[in-house]
Structures are given as structure tokens and as C-alpha cells.
Amino acid sequence: MLDVRDLCVHFPVRSGIIPRHAGFVRAVDGVSLHIQPGETLGLVGESGCGKSTLGKAIVRLLKPTSGSIHLEGTDITGLNQRALRPLRRNFQMIFQDPAESLDPRMSVQAIIEEPFIIHGLGDRANRRKQVHELLDRVGLPATAGERYAFEFSGGQRQRIGIARALALKPKLIVCDEPVSALDVSVQSQILNLLVELQRDFGLSYLFIAHDLSVVKHVSDRVAVMYLGKLVELAPAETIYRDPRHAYTKALLSAIPSPDPKVKRAKILLEGDVPSPINPPSGSAFGHRMSHPRYAETIGVDLSLGQIAPGHWLAADPCCISNEDLAALRKASGTRQSPA
DSSP states (O other): OOEEEEEEEEEEEEETTTEEEEEEEEEEEEEEEEOOOOOOEEEEEEEEEEEEHHHHHHHSSSSSSEEEETTTTOOOOOOOHHGGGGGGGGEEOOOSSSHHOOOTSSSSHHHHHHHHHHOOOSOHHHHHHHHHHHHHHTTTOOGGGGGGGGGGGGHHHHHHHHHHHHOOOOOEEESSSSTTSOOOHHHHHHHHHHHHHHHHOOOOOEEESSHHHTTTOOSSSSEETTTEEEEEEEEEEHHHHHHOOOOOHHHHHSSSSSTTTOOOOOOOOOOOOSSSSSSSSSSSHHHHTTTTTHHHHTOOOOEEEETTTEEEEEEOOTSOOOHHHHHHHGGGGOOOOOO
């Protein structure tokens, strides 16, 4: 369904009274991944690691600096907006904040109907019927179409955003932290809705989140991202049962236990996240932790290697065991991309 290879998204930085080029923000820096039809790939990491930028680049809301994006075998990386328009029916996006992503001046009917109008689908009566069907499918009454988005709660607004994303019957939906702005009691309802829709329509999801406990319930595989790069990628069950990268272990330790009697050892991360404008020349996570082996990583290839079937891990001596490092280095001659 989706094949991303060595994708980079760099934003120019300008400074001075007379703005001059002063570098780049390396928001996404060489990411490769793939998603199969009907699969959910969870993408997790701290705020600012480049998850949302990657998602927006995949649906071409942002222009990639380099790399390639193939959707069902079609290279959409360099297409202009005119060439992209007919293809956009196949991929859509659900945004993090429904209050910001829904136009407050438009009725719900107009918001959901807009994709049909843009692509010239159906007459007015047919479009109205389809909007009512979409509202019913996401658990809202048909009368909701006559109201405005700001009249609804956060969970209801997100249902409207989901209905809009479903309008053109896409095959891939990028879910950019779709429940992070919602109350905990509403999050499970939206997650269950997304799972039901995937089952009924055969959707593929790229599910972006910073909360591993949320990703666990919806993902088939999980990719862990740190400072613009993937550091671990594996089936969801493997990630939660046998994490190998130090950063993945730290994220997992932050998941609260539902049993107050069970105390889980938390890994407290030291230091600050390095600047994406001037990233370390070696291991970004090792630099943050002032790891004694950081010097070994300077100028060394730390790209992902396969440590076990379907389990990809960054060959970083600061973050993985010596046994895993030795296995990755042994297999480096035949290393392939996880895409």
C-alpha cells in the first residue's frame, strides 16, 4: 500500500536583520517504512521528533526534501498539485486537534460534502445522502449536518473529522495523534471506531502517537522515532514484550500501570533532546545521555538492521546490548531497508 524510502524533510532556517540562510531543521532525516493493505503501523516518539512532519509529507501536505513515497506502486514524491488531485482520493488524514482542523464558518454538512464537490462526485441530493450515511457511520445523527463544528464536544468533532476523511473511500489514512486532544473516557470510543472502520472498509493506517499504551491496542507493527530517525521497528507484540533499544525501553517504562499495587521501574531520561538544526554527528540518544561510547558512533552508519525476522534495530552501541550490536554488525553485509 505504502512504500517510503530514505525520506527527508528539511526546513531552511534564516537569521539576521537581513535574513540569510543559516542551516536546516532536519525534521525527518532518512526514514524508510512500508504499510501493507489493511495494516496499522504505529509511529511513536516524543513531541518534536518529526512524527507529524513525516505523516504530512506522506500525504504531500509538505514537500519532501529527498527520498521517495510510493502509493500502490505510484511515485507521488515529486507530483505537482494538479497531478496529485485525482490520487488524493486514495489517501487522507485525520488531524490531531479537531477544533483547529474544522472550519468554524462551515456547517458540518458543508465540511463533509466539500471533498465530493472538489472531485466532482454526485449531485446535491446524492452528496447530502452520502453525508448523512457518513455521519451515521461515525455515530452522529443526520441532524448534526445542520450545525457547526464548534457546537460539538471534542470527541464529536473528531468523529466529524473521521467522517470527512472517509468521504472519498480512501485506502490509506494517516491518523496524526487522533485521540491525544481528547478526554481519556472518549479516547477508547474513538479508537474502537477506527478499528471498526478498518475492519469494514479494509483501511490501512499510519497511526501517529506519543503514548505507547494507545498504540498497543490498534497497531500491527510499531516504529519508534527519535530526532527524525527510526531507531526500532517490530511487530507490536515484540516491541512490548522484548524492546531492544534504550529509547524504546524508556518510552515503555512511562506507561502507567492499571493496577496501583504494581510498581514498575521507570527509566528517567537525562539531558535534553538535541537540536534538529544542529544534530550530533553520532548517536543522538547517546549524545543526550552523555554515553561513554558516544565517540564510537561519530561518522558511523547507525541505520536499521534486522536483528530477528521483522524486528529492525539501529546499530547504535550507546543504545543496544553488545550481543545485538555484534549480530547487527555481522549481518551488515546483507543489510536491507525495512521498506
